[in-house]
Amino acid sequence: xxxxxxxxxxxxxxxxxxxxxxxxxxxxxxxxxxxxxxxxxxxxxxxxxxxxxxxxxxxxxxxxxxxxxxxxxxxxxxxxxxxxxxxxxxxxxxxxxxxxxxxxxxxxxxxxxxxxxxxxxxxxxxxxxxxxxxxxxxxxxxxxxxxxxxxxxxxxxxxxxxxxxxxxxxxxxxxxxxxx
Numbered sequence: 001x002x003x004x005x006x007x008x009x010x011x012x013x014x015x016x017x018x019x020x021x022x023x024x025x026x027x028x029x030x031x032x033x034x035x036x037x038x039x040x041x042x043x044x045x046x047x048x049x050x051x052x053x054x055x056x057x058x059x060x061x062x063x064x065x066x067x068x069x070x071x072x073x074x075x076x077x078x079x080x081x082x083x084x085x086x087x088x089x090x091x092x093x094x095x096x097x098x099x100x101x102x103x104x105x106x107x108x109x110x111x112x113x114x115x116x117x118x119x120x121x122x123x124x125x126x127x128x129x130x131x132x133x134x135x136x137x138x139x140x141x142x143x144x145x146x147x148x149x150x151x152x153x154x155x156x157x158x159x160x161x162x163x164x165x166x167x168x169x170x171x172x173x174x175x176x177x178x179x180x
Contacts, residue, residue, distance in 0.1 A: 006069040
């Protein structure tokens with residue numbers, strides 16, 4: 001399967017290429033480069049392609065910038081063993097967090113967004129913002145997903161400036177005490 005116009009093809013096509021061995025042609029003549037490997041992921045903003053190749057002494061990762069990608073050709077599907085290697089290559093961060101910590105993080109982000117007058121509701125383990133954005137565990141800026149780039153950017157920036165709920169200083173306190 002050969003895909004042209006990578007930048008304009010969209011997430012549905014990208015997902016069909018993930019966890020498959022691909023050949024990526026990048027650049028324009030006369031400087032066309034060819035990259036080959038297992039497509040680990042595609043950055044939804046830059047459309048960059050992350051390829052991994054496994055060797056006896058480890059693995060190598062190659063990132064092909066999305067704006068340079070001209071063609072992506074799927075060479076083969078992953079067998080069961082390769083599919084498992086690809087799934088385990090970058091394990092989700094949530095594996096190291098206990099369910100109680102995830103619940104605290106979800107509640108903290110929810111309260112922060114509400115405090116900033118952002119309509120948010122809990123939907124199982126996800127947060128839904130204004131019907132246009134989803135935040136998945138572990139509820140950081142990189143865990144936001146939306147097709148609306150403006151909303152995505154604003155909510156990510158808002159989460160980035162969220163005070164640490166575990167810090168000992170209360171952002172509402174000035175440190176000045178009264179002896180009245």
